[in-house]
Amino acid sequence: MSLHRFANPARFLRLAAIVQPWCVGLGALCLLGGLYLGLLRSPADYQQGETVRIMYVHVPAAWMALFVYANMALASAVALIWRHPLADIAAKNAAPIGAGFTFVALVTGSLWGQPMWGTWWVWDARLTSVLILFFLYLGHIALVNAFDDVERGARAGAILALVGSVNLPIIKFSVDWWNTLHQPASVLRLDGPTIHSAMLTPLFLMAIAFTLLFVALLLINMRAEIVERKIRNLRRARAAES
Amino acid sequence: MNAFAALVRRDLRLALRQGADAAMVVAFFVLTVVLFPFGVGPEANILARIAPGILWVTALLAAMLSLDRLFQADYDDGSLEQLVLTPAPLALIVLAKCLAHWLTTGLPLTLAAPILALSLNLGTEGYPVLVGSLLLGTPTLSLLGAVGAALALGARRAGVLVALLVLPLTIPVMIFGVGAIDAALAGLSPRPHLLLQGALLLAALPLCPWAAAAALRQAME
Amino acid sequence: MNAFAALVRRDLRLALRQGADAAMVVAFFVLTVVLFPFGVGPEANILARIAPGILWVTALLAAMLSLDRLFQADYDDGSLEQLVLTPAPLALIVLAKCLAHWLTTGLPLTLAAPILALSLNLGTEGYPVLVGSLLLGTPTLSLLGAVGAALALGARRAGVLVALLVLPLTIPVMIFGVGAIDAALAGLSPRPHLLLQGALLLAALPLCPWAAAAALRQAME
Amino acid sequence: MTSVFTPGAPSLLVGQDLGCVRGERLVFGGLDLSVGPGAALVLTGPNGSGKSSLLRLLAGLLAPARGRIAWDGVPVADDPEAHRARLVFVGHHDPVKPGLTVAENLKFWMTMRDGIGDIGPALAALGLDRLADQPGRYLSAGQRRRLNLARLAAVPARLWLLDEPTAGLDSAAQAMLAALMDRHLAGGGLIVASAHGPIGLGRAATLELVR
Amino acid sequence: MTSVFTPGAPSLLVGQDLGCVRGERLVFGGLDLSVGPGAALVLTGPNGSGKSSLLRLLAGLLAPARGRIAWDGVPVADDPEAHRARLVFVGHHDPVKPGLTVAENLKFWMTMRDGIGDIGPALAALGLDRLADQPGRYLSAGQRRRLNLARLAAVPARLWLLDEPTAGLDSAAQAMLAALMDRHLAGGGLIVASAHGPIGLGRAATLELVR
C-alpha cells in the first residue's frame, strides 16, 4: 500500500538507469582530463611550487561542499512542502556525499596548509566555517539515522536542513567577523591571485568531474534506497499475510 | 494567550518542585568555570583574557544539559499529544515552553555569571556587557535548542544528538556574545555586537517555534 | 554472570543500533572542543594551555548528557522494576549499566582525545598521560553519574540536592586528570595524579554500584 | 475491511475511504464511517487491528495515507485548529504530571482549552474530589485514568475520541463514565470509542476492524 | 479490612498481618492471605484500594510497613534473591524497549533469568510469533501487553503476580492467558492476580480490598 507512494519512483528508476552511466562516463573523462592537465601539464606556482597542484582537488571539493548543501536544502523544502518522497530520499542521500566532499576539502586544505603555513590547522575564518558545515552534515546524518522509522528520520532531516540553510550564511558571516577581530591580518591566503588559464582549465574540468560524480553517487544511493524500501515492504506484506 | 500563560506557569511550577534540571545546569556552569583556573594556572592576566570565552562556552554547554528534556517528559507521558491537540497554535506552545526553559536555565546562568566572572578576574568594564550579552543571547539558545529537542524526539540517545544538532547553529550567538565583552574590555563599543545578537534573537523568535512545531507534529505520527 | 553480560549486550545494542551512536559521541566531543577557539580566540599558545581543561570538561559534559537517561528510560517503561526483580544482585546490574555507558561514552572519548589535542596544539609529552588519565577517570565519571541518576529517580524535592552532591564529586576526578597532564607538560611526573585517579576509581568501583542500588530500591517504593 | 454507515439525517463526522499506514505497513484501507449528533460508534477488533490508529486519525494526530475526514461536510484538514477545539481525545497514556496535584493537573488542561470555570464538578464526576490535593505521583493506575477522563467533564467539546476508556477503571468509575457519556450523547455530542468489551454505550453502532 | 484464608494443606505463600503505607498514608493494614500450590488468589477492590501495592509487597518491591510474608514458612526477607528467582511479576507497565525487536525483548528477559532456551513457544503462547521481528516501537497497546505476558511462558517460576493482566487484551489473547494460567496451576504453580472483572480464573479465591 505504501508502495503507491512510489508509483512514480518506477519512472525515476528508469530515468536514473539511463542517466547514471553517462554521468559516470563523462565524469571519469573530465576527471582524467583534469588530472592530466592539472598534475602534469600546468605550471608549478612561482611561490608555492608543486604543492599548488593540491588546488585541483581542494578547490572543487570545497565548492562541492557548499553546492551539495544548497541542493540538500532545496530538496528538503520540496519534501516538506509537496511531501514528495523522492525529494526526501534525495536530501537524505545527498548528505553523506556532501560530508565526503567537505571532508576532502578539509583534508586537502590541511595537507596544503602544512607546507604553506607550517601547521595543519589554523582557526581561520574560512577554515572554521567549513568545519562547521561539516558538523551540520554530520548532525543531519546522525539525525536521519537515529530513528527506527525511516520516513520519520527523513522528515526530521528535512527540517534540520532548512534551519541549517538559514543559519549557514549567518555562521559564515559571524565567523568572518570573529576572525577579523581576533586574528592578526597575517592570515596566509592567496588574495585572489590572477590565475593562469593553464590553471583555470583543469580546475574547471575537475569541478565538472566532481559535479558529475556527485550526481552519479546520488543516483546510485537513491536507487539502492528505493529498492531497499521496496524489499522491506514486500517482506512486511508477506509477514502480514502468513 | 491564556493557554500560553498556563503552560509557562505549569513548566515553572514543575521545575521549581523537582528542580533537578535547573540546579544541575547552574552547578555544571559553576563547576566548569571553576575548573579552568586549575588548568590554566592562576595567572590573573591569562584568566582575564579567556574569561569571556570561558563564560560563554560554558553557558552554552550548560544550556545543552537540560535541552533534551524540553519535550521528552511531555512526550513520554502523553502530555505532548494533548498539547498538540490544544486549539492554540503549536508554535505558541513551543514558545511558552522556550520561555519557561529560559527562565529556569538562561536566567539563572545570567545571574550567576558576574560572580563567576569575579573568580576569573574579568575587567570591571566587562560586567554590564557580560550580563547584557547573556540576556540577549541565552533566549536564542533556548529557541534553537527547542528545534533540536523537537527534532530528536523519539530518537535514541537524544541528549548527545540534540547537542550535535544545536551546537553548530548556536556558534554565531556565542561569537557575538564574546565579541561584545571583548570590545568592552578593549574600550570599544560593544553596541554592534549586541545589536547583532538582538537581530539573531528577533530572527529566531518566529522561525524556531515554527520549525519546532513542524518537528513536533512529525513526532506525533 | 549471564545476566551481567546480557544486560551489557542489551544496552550496547540499544546504543549502537544502526551504528551511529559511538560516532555521535565523538562528533559531539569534537564539536565542543571547537567551541573553545571561538570563545577564547585562536591563539595557539593559549589554546594549548587550556587544552587539558577543555578535554576534561567535555568528557564530563558528554558523560552527564547521557547519564540522566541511564535509568530514566528503564524506569519509565517498567524495565527497571523487572531488573530489580531479577535474581542477580542489583549492584551487579548497576555495574553492567555503568560498563555499557562507559563503553559507549568514555571509551570513544578517550580514543578521540589525542586527535583533538592535536588541533589544540597540546604539547607532545601530554599525549600518553592524556589518554591514561581519561582511561582512569572516565569510568569513575560513569560510576558517580550512576549514583546521581539513581538518586534523581526517587528524589522528589531532593532533585536539587542530587545535582549539588554528585556533581562536586566529579571535581577531584577532573582536577587530578588535568593535573596529570599539566604535570607531564611541565616535565614533572604525572604519577601521583594518576595514582590518585586510580584510587578514586578503586573506591568508586564497589561503593557507587552499592549506593546506586540502594537508591534504585528506594525509587521502587 | 469492514465498514459501517450510521444512517441518520445530519451526519457530522464522516470519514471516507480512509487508509492508514504505520511503520511503512498498511494497517487498514478503504474504511468509511459516519457519526451523527447524539450517536456513538464503538471500534472493536483484535490487538493491532488499528483502533488506536483510527482514533488518532480522527483526532488529526496522524495524517491519513488516503481518504478524507470531514465535519459537517468541511474537510477537517482545512481548519485543523477548529477541529482540535471541538474534540477531546483520551489515549492510552494518561497525561498526569507527578509533580502537580490532581486539581492542578486538571486545572491545567482546562486552562489550555480556555476554560476558566470550576474543576470541582469535573473531579466529582469521576469520584476524584477526595484526591484533589494529592500529587499525581501518588495515584493508582485507575485513579490516573479517572483523572484523564475527568477532562471530558471539564472541557466542553462536541466530539469525544476515547481509546479503551474503561481500562483500569473499577465498576464505580465505569458507571460514572457511562453516565457521563449518556449525558454527552443526550446533549447532541458524538463519541467514537474503542473497546475490547462492553463499555456502557448501549445503543451504539459498532465498527469491527480486522487484521 | 477484609481478610481471606485459603484453607488447604501445604500453604506456600503466606502473608500475615500485612500493612502498607504509601505516601505517608495507610493503604491497608492487618491483612492476612495464604496461597497454596495450584491455587490462585484474585484481588479485587475499587481504584486505589491497594491491589497493586499488595502485589508489589508480595514481589518484594515494597517493604511492608508491618507484618511478614513467608514462603514455605521462611520469611522471604531472609533470602530476597531466592524469592525473586521464584516469581514473575507483571505490573501496570510493559517493559518493552522500542529499539529492540519483539524477539530480542523477550530473549533479554529470559537471559536475565538465566534461561537460555527457545523463545518460540513463549511467543506462540501469546500469538506473537508473526511479530517476532517487529521493533517494540511499532507495537499496539495490546501487543505490548502480550509481550509482557509472554515472560510468563518464557521463564519458569512458581509464583505469578499479575496486576490486571487482561487490561488491553482482545478476547483471543484473554483466552491464551487463561490457558496459560490453567496450565500453570495444574503444574502446582501459584497465582495472585488483581482484576476489575473476570480474568478467566475459574475456581480462584477472592480477596476484596476496601478503601
Ligand code: HEM
Ligand atoms: C583545512 C583547510 C582549508 C579549508 C577548510 C579550506 C576551505 C576552502 C573553501 C571553502 C574554498 C572555496 C571557497 C570559495 O570559493 O569561495 C577554498 C578555496 C581555496 N582555497 Fe582553501 N581551504 C583550506 C586550506 C587552504 C590552503 C592551505 C590553501 C593554500 C595556501 C588554500 C587555498 C585555496 C584557494 C587558492 C582557493 C580558491 C580561491 C578562490 O576560488 O578564490 N586553502 N578553500
Ligand SMILES: Nc1ncnc2c1ncn2[C@@H]1O[C@H](COP(=O)(O)OP(=O)(O)OP(=O)(O)O)[C@@H](O)[C@H]1O
Ligand atoms: N507511588 C506511590 N506513592 C505513594 N502513594 C501511592 C503510590 N502509588 C499508589 N499510591 C496510593 O496508594 C493507594 C493504593 O494504590 P494502588 O496502586 O495499590 O491501588 P490499586 O488498588 O492498584 O488501584 P487501581 O485499581 O487503580 O490500580 C492509593 O490510594 C494511591 O493513592
Ligand SMILES: Nc1ncnc2c1ncn2[C@@H]1O[C@H](COP(=O)(O)OP(=O)(O)OP(=O)(O)O)[C@@H](O)[C@H]1O
Ligand atoms: N507508533 C507506531 N509506529 C508504527 N506502527 C505502529 C505504531 N503503533 C502501532 N503500530 C502498528 O499499527 C497497527 C495498529 O496499531 P493500533 O495501535 O492502532 O492497534 P489497536 O487496534 O489500537 O490495538 P490494541 O487493541 O492492541 O490497542 C499495529 O499492527 C501496530 O503494529
Ligand SMILES: [Mg+2]
Ligand atoms: Mg490501541
Ligand SMILES: [Mg+2]
Ligand atoms: Mg493497580
